[in-house]
Amino acid sequence: MSEIKRPRRPAEGGYARGQETRMRIIAAAIDVFGERGFEAASTRDIAARAGVNAPALQYYFENKEGVYRACAEFFADEVWVRFEPVVLRAEARLESEAGTAALIDAFIAIQETIADKIFMQPKSLSHRLFFLREQAGQEPPIASEIIQTRVRGPLNRVSSELIGRIGGTAPDDSLTRIRMLSLFGQLMLFHMSPRSTLSLLGWSEIDAEKGELLKSTVRAQTRALLEMWSAEREAREAGSVKTGRKKKG
Structure with missing residues (x-):
């Protein structure tokens, strides 16, 4: 090349x-x-x-190659305009050591921005194919490098830090990353396989009303999981405190 x-x-x-x-x-x-x-x-x-x-x-x-690079830069810039505000707010909450409820809200805000991008701004078939080819590793690596550096990297980093803080795991721990993938995966299915998901639901398209139904469902499931992981962390911390007291006694 x-x-x-x-x-x-x-x-x-x-x-x-x-x-x-x-x-x-x-x-x-x-x-x-x-x-x-x-x-x-x-x-x-x-x-x-x-x-x-x-x-x-x-x-x-x-x-x-120059045209292909410009396409990737266009996508990255377009997406980051939407994600930068919620990422910056999430980073601010992490830096201020905000409470669990605020961290959960910050993660859900990121997730809902992804949902709006998928459901409220549907892309053409060629746009989806561009990303599918890039994700499949069929195209020059420059597109993945640009999108990873400008969008996916910052987004995944702050998301894993939020989940890690909420659940009491390290941001780079495999469990943290699996949890992040599972939460985002609720939405990615509609992005990667729109035809099969619409067929299963018996829908011809995702209009504003259906988009809100999907968002509210994913929001409730995500909040329930994050609160459960937070409760597990608190139980571990309480157990550690009790163990420490027994040793001192």
Whole structure:
């Protein structure tokens, strides 16, 4: 694979027009990469879908790898705009050593932001395919690296810290991470397998009302589990205190 170069930016005078063209190319590239995969896609196909000529695409992105990188950066930036506020609030609660109830609320706020992204902003088939190919390891690793660094890494880190603090386990403990995956997995099923989940529910789509039903159900289940893990932690801590008192006696 050739070296990935940073995309060129248009001169300041033509920035608005150049940015519009650049975004049109990225939108077309997401469709083509989603439908065909990186290897089968060509810059010629992407340019044609975007309504520009091949030299215009090369001007902004140099090559196919550059376009692919820009697609991943677009997704990461778009998603992080939604997640940054809840992540920052969660970090603030962790730093202030907030109580268990506040930590549970912080985790649920993150989870509901994920739910809103899945249920209230449904993506096209090509967008889902882009992510499915990336998750399956079928595409260049640069997309996973960008999304991991900008979105998944910060999101998973603060989520594991919240769950660890609530349940009394280390953030990097396998149990903590399994718990995090199980809680997020309640939502990911609808993102990764929308057709089968809708079929099972007898729904044709997830509208606002159905989205709220899903969110409230997941919220209740998540709160119940987090409160249970918190109670288990408190029981362990109480047991340790009693054991310590007996030894002193």
